[in-house]
């Protein structure tokens with residue numbers, strides 16, 4: 001019998017949930033953080049290094065991969081897992097969000113979107129059917145519905161119209177996906193920051209039926225308070241027995257706040273992108289390695305961190321290689337940031353399972369409030 005993607009919830013603590021998504025390519029422990037492998041690579045990291053940080057799943061970007069090197073080419077070369085040497089599960093986005101944020105000369109119709117590539121200006125076409133086809137060509141384990149995310153600020157009427165278009169596209173995505181054992185299709189809730197529209201969207205998605213449900217249209221500049229406001233009610237509108245994925249989030253305290261409100265999965269470029277710009281996340285908050293205070297400091301970024309950057313290198317060295325624009329700087333800082341994110345996820349899973357999530361959350365905030373260690 002063909003195996004299906006399943007989701008088992010092991011524990012609940014308040015609204016926070018711990019569980020696992022079982023796929024043919026392995027288990028995704030939840031709450032899960034997905035590093036972003038935009039162009040078939042998590043920048044500055046070997047796939048085995050990403051796995052060593054504790055990541056169970058990667059996110060791939062349909063928009064980037066369809067433009068370069070092309071979905072048909074990746075399929076002919078054995079699919080995205082083989083192409084990029086990552087054997088664990090991959091989730092791909094639908095391309096909708098990035099078309100809106102990156103592409104030029106977009107034209108939106110009921111059928112889909114036509115746009116020009118930000119790389120070479122070539123003309124392309126993305127519809128729900130084509131997005132699903134591309135994600136299948138890539139071989140994604142978890143496929144996302146093609147949706148539209150309105151640019152903010154937008155009127156309620158514009159948000160409603162866009163959400164209803166996304167729901168019609170969700171139905172077409174479901175039909176295009178068909179029945180694919182071992183692969184999951186997630187719907188995406190839209191509706192901006194309006195409870196009524198979020199409810200209407202959730203209702204439409206539940207009627208179609210998906211293997212998991214994402215919350216889209218957040219982390220687009222509305223601010224943490226507004227986002228948490230939506231997360232007070234939006235996850236409860238989605239089926240309890242399916243994974244809930246908050247797209248594009250976020251900073252460490254966003255992630256912790258989202259898990260506290262019932263989110264199971266998240267993705268963000270922040271830990272990897274910050275690794276390349278010298279921004280470092282630790283238990284004590286954020287530090288900037290280019291700051292001169294680090295240039296004579298023999299101590300690690302975080303003495304409690306077990307990553308290679310912290311085990312083997314001083315702040316002084318990391319400061320030096322960043323200032324010298326050495327490639328190892330991006331490698332080490334990205335590794336540390338991804339390791340820290342996965343450390344938070346592991347600690348949250350343990351705390352939820354032990355029924356101690358509230359205590360863990362207070363300790364997390366207390367440590368951050370202390371700030372970085374005093375300069376020498």
Ligand SMILES: [Zn+2]
Nearest residue numbers: 305307310336
């Ligand atoms: Zn570290």
